[in-house]
Amino acid sequence: MIGVARLLTSRCLKWATVTCFIFSIVLVTHLLYPFKPFADQMVMNTNWSRFAYAQYVTNSEYLCNSVMLFEALQHLRSRADRVMIYPSHMLGSDRKSSNARLLAKARDKYDVKLVPITVRHKDNTDPTWADSLTKLLLFNQTQYSRILCIDSDSVLLESMDELFFLPSIPVAMPRAYWLFPMKEILSTMLMLIEPSEVEFARIMSEMDAASSNDYDMEIINSLYRNNAMVLPHRRYALLTGESRSESHAKYLGSEIEPWDPARAYSEAKLVHFSDWPLPKPWLHIDEELRLELQPNCTNTTGGAVDCTARIIWNSFYRDFQMKRKVLLQDFYTTHICFNANKTTGNLQLNWDLPYLV
Incomplete structure (x- = not known):
């Protein structure tokens, strides 16, 4: 019985030694050459x-x-x-x-x-x-x-x-x-x-x-x-006008999924300006028309007023105008990017909030 025990112990030690050796090789290989998913490798070699x-x-x-x-x-x-x-x-x-x-x-x-x-x-x-x-x-x-x-x-x-x-x-x-x-x-x-x-x-x-x-x-x-x-389209084709829609079933693809403007914004990669009859953001936008067409605030189940959609919608127009001003307002391009007769009048942006008007 003692001989059998010694034999088993010897075999266990051998297997443990081999296992540790293989694990060491795998660990060192992983540290020196970390695994990269196939997609990452494809992008790197593109x-x-x-x-x-x-x-x-x-x-x-x-x-x-x-x-x-x-x-x-x-x-x-x-x-x-x-x-x-x-x-x-x-x-x-x-x-x-x-x-x-x-x-x-x-x-x-x-x-x-x-x-x-x-x-x-x-x-x-x-x-x-x-x-x-x-x-x-x-x-x-x-x-x-x-x-x-x-x-x-x-x-x-x-x-x-x-x-x-x-x-x-x-x-x-x-x-x-x-x-x-x-x-x-x-x-x-x-x-x-x-x-x-x-x-x-x-x-x-x-x-x-x-x-x-x-x-x-x-x-x-x-x-x-x-x-x-x-x-x-939920990732690649969000319209600004979606925030103004009474129903969002077409965008969500569901009659029962709740509309969450913050989530829609966070998952979108591209937002397209489309708010007829509101002009495009580089054109003059009448303030009364903007106030009339901006998204409505809603009442939550707890009774609070939620203006998230309005804030996000206004920020798209405001940020576009601000960015246009920063990037393109110089001596050579002002008159083509900021035509006083057609665009946001002399860059006097009048959207300094409150958004919740």
């Missing part, structure tokens, strides 16, 4: 010059907006390229013009690659959308594997680099959720594009055949509505 965030510019006002968005991308440390397609006349012989100086600022300060184009303009149509077909020229930027096009009347809250790693497909977009179920279409405020000669030829053919009432959204939906990848 050639980011294959991807780009893109802006399309058709006039001076949208040039100002685009510079603001590129500044946000730099602040968020996005690793993809930055591309701006712009009217070739903006950077013509007069390199000292306001437009030329602002383009140079985008190129030199925010590392934006400038691509001159001819604007696709539609006559005898709503001026708001007359040049919107221009964004579809991004399908021809085949030097990139993927392009993320963002409408410049938006606020970028977080980097969206992760979208470049979605499965391959010609285009991915969020739903125009606010139109559902009357119109089940996709929104072009955000488009993840795979540029190609084939897809660009299809788009050009559709553009040439389009009616006077067909714009970028109609053309894209005509081609891709049934086969595009759908991006979740």
